[in-house]
Amino acid sequence: MDPKYTALFQPILLRSGIQLDNRIAMAPMxxxxxxxxxxxxxxxIAYYSRRSNGVGMVITGCAYVTASGKAFxxxxxxxxxxxxxGLRRLASAIKEQGAKAVLQIFHGGRKCPPELVPNGDVVSASAVSGEPGTGSNPVPRALTETEIQSIIRDFGESTRRAIEAGFDGVELHGANGYLIHQFFSPYTNRRExxxxxxxEKRLSFPLAVVDEVKKVVAEHANQPFIVGYRFSPEEPETPGITMADTLALVDVLAKKELDYLHVSTLEFWSAPRRGVEDTxxxxxxxxxxxxxxxxxxxxGSISTADDALKAIQTGVSMIALGREIIIDPDWVEKVKRGKESKIETKIKKDAGSHLVVPAPLWKxxxxxxxxxPIED
Known part of the structure; x- marks a missing residue:
């Protein structure tokens, strides 16, 4: 390995007591x-197994915590x-390759297609319709306080199942416009x-989910167990989440003794839109x-080893590879072997089987x- 990439391969000890072999994670997709x-x-199973050799941690795509939360x-x-x-098979397949296995859990809220949820009853923090171009979802029904408390418990129960299935942790999906995000956003949360x-009140649901999950971990995990939280830092809508709102969110999350915060961005280097003056x-x-x-x-858009090095040099603890780890499942191993120049950064149209990508995802x-990025 080229010594300049050493920073990517330093182990990291998380608060829970779990140590990751390096600073590279597979992003949830x-x-x-x-x-x-x-x-x-x-x-x-085959797709995740193919990508678990080399990364320190694999975060799975999101698993819904209750039938009303199916978004896909x-x-x-x-x-x-x-x-x-089935979850046990998935956790085992990841861990057998040497990576820690983290199950991302979520509720889709207003982003759930009506045909996927019981009685077509799409729910959210408030009855706020989807934006133009986001599909034909109906105006969601605002959840009752009793239903909210039930969903909080559902996050806890999914965490228990992750523990029983042998996962090393869970990631709470508070990003990308799903239910936890919907409660935090002033655009989708108009409750009184x-x-x-x-x-402070818009933070109530996200923090209650964190507390419930941590309580379940304390009750059911007999060995260290990771709890992470993913969030989107801003929204384009007005009113919407600003960077000032997000800094308030991370202030309280930082006090919750979580193992990590995972910032969901399409581009690592994207600058704030509003709420703070910073370049x-x-x-x-x-x-x-x-x-x-x-x-x-x-x-976000980290493709090459130099991209990853530049990102880690900002001081972040870890970087996650999403699309790039699909394009080249051997990304980490190539850097470790000094073959970073051989990393593929564009996907070949006929490479689906070779890359072990499930047919629906490949489509x-x-x-x-x-x-x-697709190679011509």
């Missing part, structure tokens, strides 16, 4: 590839004990009860805010213009 009964498919066709579930055997209104990237601003209180994972990659 939806595969649309579960079985028809929402269990983990053989294709998904072909997304796997964690809302019933019947799912544990304990779960909405002021910034640095959002990730750098967030990292400075939390200091050494909690590790920060940065992600999305090839047909969604601009999502992946």
């Amino acid at each position: 939806t595969t649309w590839s579960s079985n028809d009964d929402y269990t983990v498919s053989d294709e998904e 066709h072909g997304g796997f579930g964690s809302d019933h004990d019947d799912f544990i055997p 009860d304990q779960y909405g209104g002021s910034l 640095r990237s959002r990730i750098e601003v967030i990292k400075e805010r939390v200091g050494e209180s909690v590790p920060v994972i940065g992600v 999305m990659i090839i047909n969604r213009t601009g999502w992946f």
Whole structure:
């Protein structure tokens, strides 16, 4: 290995007591590839296994915590004990390759297609319709306080199942416009009860989920168990989440003794839109805010080893590879062996089987213009 990349391969000890072998994680990505009964498919097992050799940690695509939270066709579930055997196979496949296995858990909220949820009853923090161009979802129904408390417990129950399935941790998906995000956002949360209104009240649901998950871990995990939290730093809507809001969020999350905060961005170097006056990237601003209180994972358009090195030199604790680890599952191993010049950065149209990508995901990659760099 070229010595200049040593920083990427330093181990990191998380607050839970789990040590990761290096500073590179596989980012969570939806595969649309579960079985028809929402269990983990053989294709998904093979896909994750292929990408688990070398990275310190694999964060799976999101598993819904209750039937009302299904946001994807072909997304796997964690809302019933019947799912544990399949989840156990997934955790084992990842861990057998040397990586720590983290199950991302979520509720889709207003982003759930009506045909996927019981009685077509799409729910959210408030009855705020989707934006133009986001599909034909109906106006969601605002959750009752009793239902909110039930969903909080559902996150805890999914965490218990992750523990029983042998995962090393869970990541709470508070990003990308799903339910936890919807409660934090002033755009989608117009409530006037304990779960909405002021910034502090909009934090109530996300923090209650964190507390419930940590309580379940304390009760059920007999060995160290990771709890991470992913969030999107800003929204384009007005009113919407600003960088000032996000800094308030990370202030309280930093006190929750989490193992990491995972910033969801498409571009690592994207700068704040509003809420703070700063020319640095959002990730750098967030990292400075939390200091050494909690590790920060940065992600977004990191393709080459030099991209990763530049990102880690900002002071973030880890970087996550998403699209790039699909394009080249051997990314980490190539850097370790001094073959970083051989890293593939564009996907070949006929490489789906070779790359061990499930057919539904491969179809999305090839047909969604601009999502992946595709070789002509």
